[in-house]
Amino acid sequence: MQVEVYVQDYYHESSAPEALQSGEKDAHITVETWEDWFECWLEILQPSISPAHTYEVGLRLTDNSEILTLNQQYRHQNKPTDVLSFAALEVDAPDVTEIDAEEPLYLGDIVISVETAQQQAQQQEHPLPTELAWLAAHGLLHLLGWDHPDDESLSQMLKQQVILLKAIGIDTDFE
Structure with missing residues (x-):
């Protein structure tokens, strides 16, 4: 299985000087790391999802201002939030016969406010x-x-999230 993660790091691109001043330079996660994490997670979750050779996920790291706009537009909430998900498979996952083996199965987009995080x-x-x-x-x-x-x-x-984080070597106390 392969996972293509398209990362748009709007937050660090737009506020890099401030981020560096606040000691955040070590917080940057590479695209390769994101891909490894999502691949690991999807392998764990694969029994409950449509089988595909390749999955595709969009990930946008942004600020409170942008996520507030999205939260207002899509959830009618007038406040920033930490994460929003926009699923491509809203109704039912496609049948195995409907999946083009050559094309990645697009799961959707995840938007995270780095400020809130x-x-x-x-x-x-x-x-x-x-x-x-x-x-x-x-x-x-x-x-x-x-x-x-x-x-x-x-x-x-939350229990499933703990399992996913432990699988990539992050021990949590979120439980």
């Missing part, structure tokens, strides 16, 4: 890359149809 990382007292991985895993689960309308489903989703 920084605040949450400080509150949780862990590094920013840990928070970004946590939010990306959460976003991926949403792309695959997971949701948390009640406490029980939220608990199940």
Whole structure:
């Protein structure tokens, strides 16, 4: 299995000097690392998703201003949030016979506010890359149809996120 992750790091591109001044230079996660993480996660989750030779995910790292605009537009929430997911497979996953073996199966886009992630990382007292991985895993689960309308489903989703982070070597205390 292969995963193509298209990373748009709007946040670090637009605020690189400030990020470097605040000691955030070590928080940058390479595209290769993102691809490795998503590949690992999808291998774990593959029994519950449509089989494909290649999957495709869009990941945009941004600021509170942009995620506020998206949150207003798509969720009618007038506040920034940490992560938004825009699933390409809204209804049902395609049947195996409908999948073109040559084309990647596009799962959708994940948008993460690095500003909010920084605040949450400080509150949780862990590094920013840990928070970004946590939010990306959460976003991926949403792309695959997971949701948390009640406490029980939220608990199940959080447990799955812990499994995903442990698989990439990030030990969490989020439970």
